Amino acid sequence: MMTRRDLFRIGGKMLVLASVGATLEEITGAAPASEAYKMADHWWGMLIDIDKCIGCGNCVRACSKENNVPNGYFRTWVERYEVPEEGQPKVESPDGAMNGFPLPAPANVKSFFVPKLCNHCADSPCVQVCPVGATFLSPDGVVLVDQTYCLGCRYCVQACPYGCRFLNPETNTADKCTLCYHRITQGLTTACCENCPTGARQLVDFKNPKDPIHEFLRHNKVQVLKPYMATEPKVKYHDLDGAVR
Amino acid sequence: MMIPGVDGFMYPNEVELQWSVLIVLYPYITGLVAGAFILASLERVFKVEAVRPTYRLALLTALAFLLVAPLPLQLHLGHPERSIEMYLTPHRSSAMAMFGFVYLWYLTVVLLVEIWLEFRPDIVRMAQTAKGWTRLVYKVLTLGSMNVSPAARAIDEKVGYFVTVVGVPSAFLLHGYVGFIFGSVKANPWWSSPLMPVVFLFSAMVSGIAAVLVLYVAAMKVRKTPVDMRCVDTIAKYLFYMFMIDFSLEMLDLVHRIYESDESFRSLDFMVHTRLWFSQVILQICLGTLLPLALLAITQLWRVAEGKRRLMYVVASCLTLVGIFAMRWNVVIGGQLFSKSFLGYTSYKMGFATREGLLPAIALMLLPFLIFWVLVKLLPPWLKRETA
Amino acid sequence: MRRFLQDWAHLLLPAGVLIAGLGVFLVIRAAVVPKSFGEYGHYRGAALEMIRQKPVSYAGQDMCVMCHDDQAKVKAAGKHATVHCEACHGPLAKHAEDPAANVPKLPDVAVLCKRCHEQDPAKPSWFPQVVTAEHSGGMKCTECHQPHSPHIATEADAGSGRGK
Structure with missing residues (x-):
């Protein structure tokens, strides 16, 4: 028991050292993630199952802790929709659901939760409008911001149809969900998926033939947010209601 | 749970406005540049002789405002020191990336060259007659040539004409392009419209013409020189025509939106009737458009005594300038007050002595006038009756 | 010329x-x-x-299971099978790196359980939820439920399903 524990602890440090990494490979039978990772082999996205979301806000808190998101800004958040038979829906997201939803929804109206995050659009308007190339779609399908190159002009914030971007007041640059790029490129799942208690969020690799997403898409109807924007989001929603914007 | 200033639902990152009053100034100031330059080119390219007295004044006005145009943008950036990246690695698919190039092209190749060519005889004369350090300034401005022979001037005239011919589409580009920055944002229904560049262009001409008219009349007042009524009448006529086109385009946009009533309509309509009621309906449409148009229409339709006419022009022009500013405000700020979920509204809290507050905005709006004053001192644009 | x-x-x-x-x-x-x-x-x-290069805060379920496989087995067999360790215990990458120096605190049950299981009509109907104030009568959830395997197999749950 102790030896395995220790071995793994050392293994984490070995990732940095290529030569020692080879030893690790022999022991565990797997190449160290950061060495083996090939961008061309991945195309990341997410599957969100509305019928599994319980609005606990675990994803919001986890994202905030994992990525040091400043207070009052959100890389991910959860909305609660109350959709009456007629008229406008009522939507809430108290502090982005950082503490869940303290008050229950009324029982006589259809209601549900909608987790939101950057859609990592394949045809992203935020990337299109960045004047300097500080935000981009990575070869493995993640929309990222280069914090050392961003001007802070905020054109991308205006261009995002989903309200997923903000100006980080600490760095004075555009900020947004990275799909936990630092995690998924070393074989971990995102902080939000890791912490979702019901599996409402699933990290998806569309290029991995063994990913369960392919089986899921064959049998289920899915939708993306604002499909008419033609941004080709890679965050797919199962059981999404037509009222959701 | 209620967020102050927010009604209904905003996406949590939408509560705070991204583009402040400084971004309102940017299209306003570039609009004045483009408009003033196009007025100047009326004389040069389109041979409208009557506006000759304002030709040089319009050029200096354009330069004064053009020098200030990038400052609000610079001040607004999260990392002003990185703005050079716009020149180093401009992203071709970005509507904003070209601003630096369009700006530099317009400043150096068009405006500075044209002004230098136009003022060369004056510069050379001053370089010979002025005393002390001013002599040195003019010496530098001659760029090493005292040749103002008729043959050299004939060449200047030809090159100047060519530069103006290039300059008119450049001025169109400069401002039509500013409109495109907004008009091409498909995520924002308040902005997204193919009419946006055209509306921006015509409103630019309207504001630039009005600004030159006011500056001209004011300068004549200061210099205690009689106003050339033929000139002012002509400018006012152009102002009226341009304004009619501008207003028609804006109404076309409005009618189109109302008739189509797409998913954003209910939300935008509510916004115009509440948060934008004063700045859009009262200030922009009633006081800033209909009233000056009515004043100008009266001068076009009926004979009005000279003094009264002049006063009406000036009042109409001032109202126009306020109206066009309100238009920029409603586009830039209005476009950020509603949620892209169409379910709520936020409000704009303008700071005062903050980096993007009211104080720097006022300072940036006064700066062009200071530059204009310096330019006029340096290069007097007044026509000498004996030499003209 | x-x-x-x-x-x-x-x-x-x-x-x-x-x-x-x-x-x-x-x-x-x-x-x-x-x-x-x-x-x-x-x-x-x-x-x-x-x-x-950004460091991770959450070590990930696989990492936890490497050492704590006894708890993991219990959890995998119970109702909380889909809940990863750090979803309740918080970010523990530091603990995984050096278990002795970074000992995690046990979560505050009074806050933790409610976040998921407090009744809300917006929650999917299949999800076990209770009005906590009525359900426990002020008792701590852990008095009856074992957090790694919360289901209480008594004759009572055949009727109401409250004990899920």
């Missing part, structure tokens, strides 16, 4: 200044643009590696 050239001469300097300016710009551009710019597209290729 000479006379003609002379009359053009004054334009040469401004033209020269403009062209020289353009030249200086191109030289600066070549020198200043980051080396990795354009490696994969119109952006700094090195940014990808930079973003990957």
Whole structure:
């Protein structure tokens, strides 16, 4: 028991050292993630199952802790929709659901939760409008911001149809969900998926033939947010209601 | 749970406005540049002789405002020191990336060259007659040539004409392009419209013409020189025509939106009737458009005594300038007050002595006038009756 | 011809200044643009590696199971099978790195359980939820439920399903 524990602890440090990494490979039978990772082999996205979301806000808190998101800004958040038979829906997201939803929804109206995050659009308007190339779609399908190159002009914030971007007041640059790029490129799942208690969020690799997403898409109807924007989001929603914007 | 200033639902990152009053100034100031330059080119390219007295004044006005145009943008950036990246690695698919190039092209190749060519005889004369350090300034401005022979001037005239011919589409580009920055944002229904560049262009001409008219009349007042009524009448006529086109385009946009009533309509309509009621309906449409148009229409339709006419022009022009500013405000700020979920509204809290507050905005709006004053001192644009 | 050239001469300097300016710009551009710019597209290729270097806070379920497989087995067999360890215990990458120096605190049950299981009509109907104030009568959830396997197999749950 102790030896395995220790071995793994050392293994984490070995990732940095290529030569020692080879030893690790022999022991565990797997190449160290950061060495083996090939961008061309991945195309990341997410599957969100509305019928599994319980609005606990675990994803919001986890994202905030994992990525040091400043207070009052959100890389991910959860909305609660109350959709009456007629008229406008009522939507809430108290502090982005950082503490869940303290008050229950009324029982006589259809209601549900909608987790939101950057859609990592394949045809992203935020990337299109960045004047300097500080935000981009990575070869493995993640929309990222280069914090050392961003001007802070905020054109991308205006261009995002989903309200997923903000100006980080600490760095004075555009900020947004990275799909936990630092995690998924070393074989971990995102902080939000890791912490979702019901599996409402699933990290998806569309290029991995063994990913369960392919089986899921064959049998289920899915939708993306604002499909008419033609941004080709890679965050797919199962059981999404037509009222959701 | 209620967020102050927010009604209904905003996406949590939408509560705070991204583009402040400084971004309102940017299209306003570039609009004045483009408009003033196009007025100047009326004389040069389109041979409208009557506006000759304002030709040089319009050029200096354009330069004064053009020098200030990038400052609000610079001040607004999260990392002003990185703005050079716009020149180093401009992203071709970005509507904003070209601003630096369009700006530099317009400043150096068009405006500075044209002004230098136009003022060369004056510069050379001053370089010979002025005393002390001013002599040195003019010496530098001659760029090493005292040749103002008729043959050299004939060449200047030809090159100047060519530069103006290039300059008119450049001025169109400069401002039509500013409109495109907004008009091409498909995520924002308040902005997204193919009419946006055209509306921006015509409103630019309207504001630039009005600004030159006011500056001209004011300068004549200061210099205690009689106003050339033929000139002012002509400018006012152009102002009226341009304004009619501008207003028609804006109404076309409005009618189109109302008739189509797409998913954003209910939300935008509510916004115009509440948060934008004063700045859009009262200030922009009633006081800033209909009233000056009515004043100008009266001068076009009926004979009005000279003094009264002049006063009406000036009042109409001032109202126009306020109206066009309100238009920029409603586009830039209005476009950020509603949620892209169409379910709520936020409000704009303008700071005062903050980096993007009211104080720097006022300072940036006064700066062009200071530059204009310096330019006029340096290069007097007044026509000498004996030499003209 | 000479006379003609002379009359053009004054334009040469401004033209020269403009062209020289353009030249200086191109030289600066070549020198200043980051080396990795354009490696994969119109952006700094090195940014990808930079973003990957960020340390993780959540070690991930697989890491936890490496050592705590006894608890993991219990959890996997029960109702909380889909709930990963750090979803309740918090970010523990530091603990995984050095277990002795970073000992995790047990979560506050009073806050924790309610976040998921407090009744809300917006929650999917299949999800076990209770009005906590009525359900436990002020008792701590852990008095009856074992958090790693919360289901209480008694004859009572056959009727109401409250004990899920």
